[in-house]
Amino acid sequence: MVEKRGLSYWLTHLGLIVGVLFIFFPIWLAFVASTVTQAEIARPPMPLLPGPHLVENYSKALVAGVNVPVATMMLNSLVMALGIAFGKIAISLLSAFAIVYFRFPGRKAFFWLIFLTLMLPVEVRIVPTFEVIANFGMLNSYSGLILPLVASATATFLFRQFFMTVPDELAEAARVDGAGPMRFFWDILVPMSRTNMAALFVILFIYGWNQYLWPLLITTNPEMNTIVMGIKQMFPSGDDLADWPVIMATSILAMLPPVIVVISMQKLFIRGLVDSEK
Template structure:
């Protein structure tokens, strides 16, 4: 029987509430700033309650009437980010599934060597690979394109490793039963492995979608056309350097809009995300 300790329970809840407040307070300030004019924001003290310019500021952000270094509409930038994140997430999962399937279920020379060669790429910092990768993308005329934003980021050693470890837990009896039923490799992959992997796929999709959405360094290098800016780069371009005044209300509205898609992905797929993480630990 578990002993109830009211004082300990209250303390744990207070700590959790404090943690939520610490995380939520900057978001609240950003939302409040997105509902005021730029002049009201820089006044001391800054308003702590929402203002009356919510519709004006968000309309200005969505339709591109913002100041700063970028006047591209946020809707266009969010579309670029969404397409890039979807292609990166789906591409990583598809390639990793096939790679792990080949490494686990096909017998060919040096298969373990190829797996560890893939795995070793985790030890290479992004900064080490980014120069040669940029040169290849530039030579292939892929700058300012969806291909340039996504193709170099599709390979995933982490996802390959996780799927390999999951496939190794599948009983050999299941493989033999499928073979006796006349299932070939592709049918076994489609009818057996994919259904068993759906929770792991969902968990990895959430992680990889957020990874693709939050990309900053790579898009900063390969995009110079405003129509190809992801929203993260668009926010950076809105902030003027030097003594130039920034429209912080529009910038904060853009930041709030940029948080909606990844937040929706997490909320809508939360059940599968948690189950996938739990299954991965078994």
């Protein structure tokens, strides 16, 4: 059957193209600004084509920065984002597995207590959380950046809902074959959940990469600054002049890891949101 492509088809695609260009244009301007000099940015009109200073500006950003090199801040953000993403997925998988497949008193009550924590984001509990981290001596450390943000009620809820759709015959067949609970978990449930884990990984990685308030609160050592903090620190205070080419180069560099994660996991991400593998 040949699909008819009428006017509405082409108008829809035209609207999508215009929307993409509208969203991409500021990013293109930031990239152009990262390849020219300060004088070219300050002198209107701003150029719309890349300049010859790309390598110079990006090299300056990577090795210079404000207090520490941008490369160090990007490494801190990468460790934090990966730790939060993997930690949330691991804890949520285990907690959802326990809630669905183990019968113990107060099982539903524990689940709803976990679910109620959705109303308590880190900004609400930031003072007691900071006190706990400080008492454990985890300020200015990767563990302090990651552990308070690891628990996820959303991921636990999503995995619980997925596990509840898994046929009970699978668990019964695993018991008949002599598989224990953890063998059933690792060999059956985890492979079946890989698209869900991929979708959550993309969301949680971006969540961890974009964190600003919590790293700002617990890091006093510049060597532990994240890239989001670094971009904010590059903006001048008072009468100082901003080095806009370096700021724009840093902003483009900060975009690359999330973009790479989204592009590389796009298929799994979409399948995890709209499909299942039962």
